[in-house]
Amino acid sequence: MLKTLLSITITCLLCSTTMAKKVLLDPGHGGDDCGAKAKIWHKKKLNIICEKDLTLKIAKEIRKYINQSKRHTAYLTRITDKAVSLDKRSKMADHIKADIFVSIHLNATTNKSASGFETFYLDNHDDVAVQKVEMVENKDSSGEQKEINSILADLVVERVAPQSKRLGQSIHDAISTKLQKRYKLKDRGLKPGLFYVLALSKRPSVLLEAGFMTNHSEALLLKDQWFQRVYAKNVARGIIKYLDSNTNPNLF
Numbered sequence: 001m002l003k004t005l006l007s008i009t010i011t012c013l014l015c016s017t018t019m020a021k022k023v024l025l026d027p028g029h030g031g032d033d034c035g036a037k038a039k040i041w042h043k044k045k046l047n048i049i050c051e052k053d054l055t056l057k058i059a060k061e062i063r064k065y066i067n068q069s070k071r072h073t074a075y076l077t078r079i080t081d082k083a084v085s086l087d088k089r090s091k092m093a094d095h096i097k098a099d100i101f102v103s104i105h106l107n108a109t110t111n112k113s114a115s116g117f118e119t120f121y122l123d124n125h126d127d128v129a130v131q132k133v134e135m136v137e138n139k140d141s142s143g144e145q146k147e148i149n150s151i152l153a154d155l156v157v158e159r160v161a162p163q164s165k166r167l168g169q170s171i172h173d174a175i176s177t178k179l180q181k182r183y184k185l186k187d188r189g190l191k192p193g194l195f196y197v198l199a200l201s202k203r204p205s206v207l208l209e210a211g212f213m214t215n216h217s218e219a220l221l222l223k224d225q226w227f228q229r230v231y232a233k234n235v236a237r238g239i240i241k242y243l244d245s246n247t248n249p250n251l252f
């Protein structure tokens, strides 16, 4: 009996070890690249809040929740306020042998009433509205590099699109109910998007837009520590659920 119990324990320990996956979290922007800006008045003083600072805080919270699970391990493409090229960010995925790549961003548009959260998974599409978001987030990729990236993107997308969609669905399901019920935020949906940082990572990957920096009340919420924690906790839940249920062998 003892021998059987020991054998089961050892098997399960091996089981959980082999199933553990690596997640590379990518806080958007950094250094000179502020990303989207929010203008918030506080005590008659105008404060400019940068997307790069909020994405770093949110990504660190997601990492904390994933690592606390002790089932999988999360890493960051940057841990301080520094500029990292899209190319370098994606190369880190190879370096740490990441299973999935999740980029965190905050939205911006000229329409100040635009609001809500959306989740993009790596795939081709012809949606004009999505192309506007891509233009903002792909702007570090230009010229010759952009041509190379386009070819690479097509090849990678074909291989990882179905798993990227499943990952995106799992995260979006986890955040959707919570953000709509608790914060009355608009669900803008799960959409295909062609972001170079995702394609270059060559992994199942998603890009999150947590809300609009250009919407005043949403910007106030995005900079709130408690909101950041709730958002991060649910993103982590979605990632863990995907990794736990993903029986497909590692693509790389």
Ligand SMILES: [Zn+2]
Pocket (backbone or CB within 6 Å): 028, 029, 035, 036, 051, 104, 105, 106, 137
């Ligand atoms: Zn961004």
